[in-house]
Amino acid sequence: MIGEIERNLEKIDALNNIERWSQKAMIKKESVAQHSYWVSFYALQFGEYLIHDDKVKHLVLKAAVMHDFDEIFTGDISHEVKNDSNVGKRMKSLLNELIDKQWSIQMPKILYNSLLKLNDLKLIEFIEKFVKLCDWYSFKHFLTIESRLGNTLNDKLIIYCEENFNQILNQLEIYVENPNQYISRNAYQNFKRQVKSCSKI
Numbered sequence: 001m002i003g004e005i006e007r008n009l010e011k012i013d014a015l016n017n018i019e020r021w022s023q024k025a026m027i028k029k030e031s032v033a034q035h036s037y038w039v040s041f042y043a044l045q046f047g048e049y050l051i052h053d054d055k056v057k058h059l060v061l062k063a064a065v066m067h068d069f070d071e072i073f074t075g076d077i078s079h080e081v082k083n084d085s086n087v088g089k090r091m092k093s094l095l096n097e098l099i100d101k102q103w104s105i106q107m108p109k110i111l112y113n114s115l116l117k118l119n120d121l122k123l124i125e126f127i128e129k130f131v132k133l134c135d136w137y138s139f140k141h142f143l144t145i146e147s148r149l150g151n152t153l154n155d156k157l158i159i160y161c162e163e164n165f166n167q168i169l170n171q172l173e174i175y176v177e178n179p180n181q182y183i184s185r186n187a188y189q190n191f192k193r194q195v196k197s198c199s200k201i
Contacts, residue, residue, distance in 0.1 A: 011072050020076050027151045032071050040064040042134035050183050063131045070099040126175050126182050136165040
């Protein structure tokens with residue numbers, strides 16, 4: 001495995017050079033690697049607070065670290081394009097085919113999607129939603145910093161990110177009721193109160 005990483009250092013390092021937000025006017029720059037760090041940071045922080053099972057925390061963190069690793073092959077594709085009502089689903093399907101093929105050819109021994117090894121569909125769904133929660137918070141984090149630096153051109157996007165973050169947070173409530181109870185009820189309720197309080201700042 002280490003030999004394969006060494007042979008692919010340039011490809012892996014490309015995440016430092018792939019720029020996000022390329023279609024938006026920004027003061028700061030953010031690479032895919034930087035974004036992945038922040039998603040992982042929030043997965044660690046939110047996971048430690050909300051998730052009581054250490055194994056599930058670990059799986060969430062692994063998924064967060066790797067969640068945009070496939071952009072080594074695709075580059076950063078804007079949210080608007082990936083979620084276009086006409087071609088979005090077809091594009092995602094074609095991209096997944098490309099990624100799976102390129103990964104198997106170029107880096108077969110490097111961990112790609114640890115969720116593929118899980119048989120528990122409910123757990124996979126939970127992990128994907130939790131990482132997406134952190135993803136949206138990372139978007140909001142970056143845009144809020146931009147706004148505080150004086151770039152208010154994308155302030156409407158901050159609201160959009162908050163709406164999506166809150167939508168997924170509400171969806172996570174079913175995992176409080178789940179027999180496996182991935183999330184602590186008290187922690188979940190406290191977290192929602194904190195989020196509501198922060199939105200008033």
